[in-house]
Amino acid sequence: MPVTTPPQTYRVKSFGCQMNVYDGERMAELLAERGMSAAGEGEDADLVVLNTCHIREKAAEKVYSDIGRLVKAGGDKAPLIAVAGCVAQAEGEEIMARAPAVSVVVGPQAYHRLPEMIAEAMQGRRSTDTEMPADAKFAALPARRRVGPSAFLTVQEGCDKFCTYCVVPYTRGAEISRPFKVLLSEAEALVEAGAREITLLGQNVNAWSGADVRGRALGLDGLIEELAKLPDLLRIRYTTSHPNDVTEGLIEAHAAVPKLMPFLHLPVQSGSNRVLKAMNRSHSAESYLALLERFRAARPDIALSGDFIVGFPGETDAEFEETLSLVAATGYAQAYSFKYSPRPGTPAADMDGQVPAEVMDERLQRLQAALNRDQLAFNQASLGKRCDVLVERRGKKPGQWLGKSPWLQSVHFTGDAAIGDIVELRLESAGPNSLSGVRAV
Numbered sequence: 001m002p003v004t005t006p007p008q009t010y011r012v013k014s015f016g017c018q019m020n021v022y023d024g025e026r027m028a029e030l031l032a033e034r035g036m037s038a039a040g041e042g043e044d045a046d047l048v049v050l051n052t053c054h055i056r057e058k059a060a061e062k063v064y065s066d067i068g069r070l071v072k073a074g075g076d077k078a079p080l081i082a083v084a085g086c087v088a089q090a091e092g093e094e095i096m097a098r099a100p101a102v103s104v105v106v107g108p109q110a111y112h113r114l115p116e117m118i119a120e121a122m123q124g125r126r127s128t129d130t131e132m133p134a135d136a137k138f139a140a141l142p143a144r145r146r147v148g149p150s151a152f153l154t155v156q157e158g159c160d161k162f163c164t165y166c167v168v169p170y171t172r173g174a175e176i177s178r179p180f181k182v183l184l185s186e187a188e189a190l191v192e193a194g195a196r197e198i199t200l201l202g203q204n205v206n207a208w209s210g211a212d213v214r215g216r217a218l219g220l221d222g223l224i225e226e227l228a229k230l231p232d233l234l235r236i237r238y239t240t241s242h243p244n245d246v247t248e249g250l251i252e253a254h255a256a257v258p259k260l261m262p263f264l265h266l267p268v269q270s271g272s273n274r275v276l277k278a279m280n281r282s283h284s285a286e287s288y289l290a291l292l293e294r295f296r297a298a299r300p301d302i303a304l305s306g307d308f309i310v311g312f313p314g315e316t317d318a319e320f321e322e323t324l325s326l327v328a329a330t331g332y333a334q335a336y337s338f339k340y341s342p343r344p345g346t347p348a349a350d351m352d353g354q355v356p357a358e359v360m361d362e363r364l365q366r367l368q369a370a371l372n373r374d375q376l377a378f379n380q381a382s383l384g385k386r387c388d389v390l391v392e393r394r395g396k397k398p399g400q401w402l403g404k405s406p407w408l409q410s411v412h413f414t415g416d417a418a419i420g421d422i423v424e425l426r427l428e429s430a431g432p433n434s435l436s437g438v439r440a441v
């Protein structure tokens with residue numbers, strides 16, 4: 001549908017993982033740099049970017065229904081629609097063919113070209129860019145100007161692991177590490193723009209490698225140590241890690257770098273060695289648990305998080321029980337759990353023994369009940385303790401603030417504070433998803 005007046009306002013809707021949230025922020029900055037402004041809450045935007053996720057479920061179908069809704073709601077003033085993210089990467093040509101309302105399809109490695117592609121769309125030329133050049137995108141993005149106290153920084157992208165259920169190696173491509181120098185200057189810019197905490201992002205963030213200004217080889221631990229030298233950066237986190245890329249140095253960093261928060265997101269997916277093998281995870285339940293012990297030895301209060309898949313093809317009741325045993329042995333502070341979803345083009349989608357939906361539902365419910373119990377127990381164990389909370393935003397009630405504990409728990413409190421402060425609280429009550437505290441005296 002040709003649009004004649006250039007878009008003045010935009011809305012970027014990001015789905016899925018934190019890397020998509022980061023990409024969505026960068027796309028918004030790119031559009032703002034070209035003079036567009038963000039559409040207000042409830043306001044129609046002239047340009048809508050659907051920043052999609054392809055990891056589970058009927059992601060593509062959801063994109064088509066979102067497009068349909070935008071067209072219907074807009075009537076003859078329907079917005080210009082761009083589809084970005086992993087569905088764009090995986091199904092770009094199909095989207096163009098099936099949805100004439102879409103003007104631009106842009107993959108996760110090409111979104112720096114979004115403004116240019118929008119300009120082409122204005123001239124009636126719909127375009128698709130799903131090229132995957134290494135690192136061209138980042139160089140073309142504008143400097144970061146305004147961010148909240150907790151900011152994301154993508155340091156690594158892509159994945160070479162090829163777990164048999166996962167679409168990421170196909171949509172995000174091979175592992176690449178952004179160079180140390182550009183990360184240092186982006187981190188400095190984030191801190192200058194108000195960030196007090198930076199979460200380093202990557203599909204396999206602990207596979208990051210680079211070299212410092214003197215050419216010394218660095219791993220993720222070295223990067224963390226260097227960033228910790230920025231005086232106004234108070235907290236560092238990283239996610240998501242793969243068990244096979246954990247180094248002794250990273251474990252030691254949890255003991256040696258006070259700014260590195262005591263939190264580890266280390267997906268395991270299953271507690272059954274047979275299932276892990278079929279998933280091509282190349283670690284066992286035992287080696288995973290042994291790894292957690294080493295993190296605990298370095299940082300005894302470390303909070304653990306993980307990802308789980310139930311109903312992988314061929315998973316038996318007994319194998320699912322092994323997942324529950326691993327959960328019980330670990331005591332997660334929080335975790336994500338999903339029903340297996342066959343992804344077209346992945347090896348597991350063609351495996352025998354696809355598990356019926358009712359069985360998956362029941363397993364997911366049992367797993368989530370166990371994880372919720374552990375999460376509440378973890379939060380309750382914090383009661384009466386003092387803890388530093390990074391203030392992120394105002395709460396709903398007057399004088400109320402919301403922030404995060406070092407263990408990534410949401411904490412609210414009332415009193416004098418400002419966004420970006422770290423305040424010391426005594427934790428007084430705990431629910432499954434948040435805690436409340438009072439200023440410690």
Ligand code: 5AD
Binds near residue numbers: 343
């Ligand atoms: N089905 C269900 N869950 C999946 N994940 C990745 N691929 C699939 C799939 N096909 C989950 C894994 C991964 C998280 C990001 O998403 O648990 O760690």
Ligand code: SF4
Binds near residue numbers: 160163166168169
């Ligand atoms: Fe997907 Fe496995 Fe790579 Fe994680 S490590 S992104 S689950 S292929």
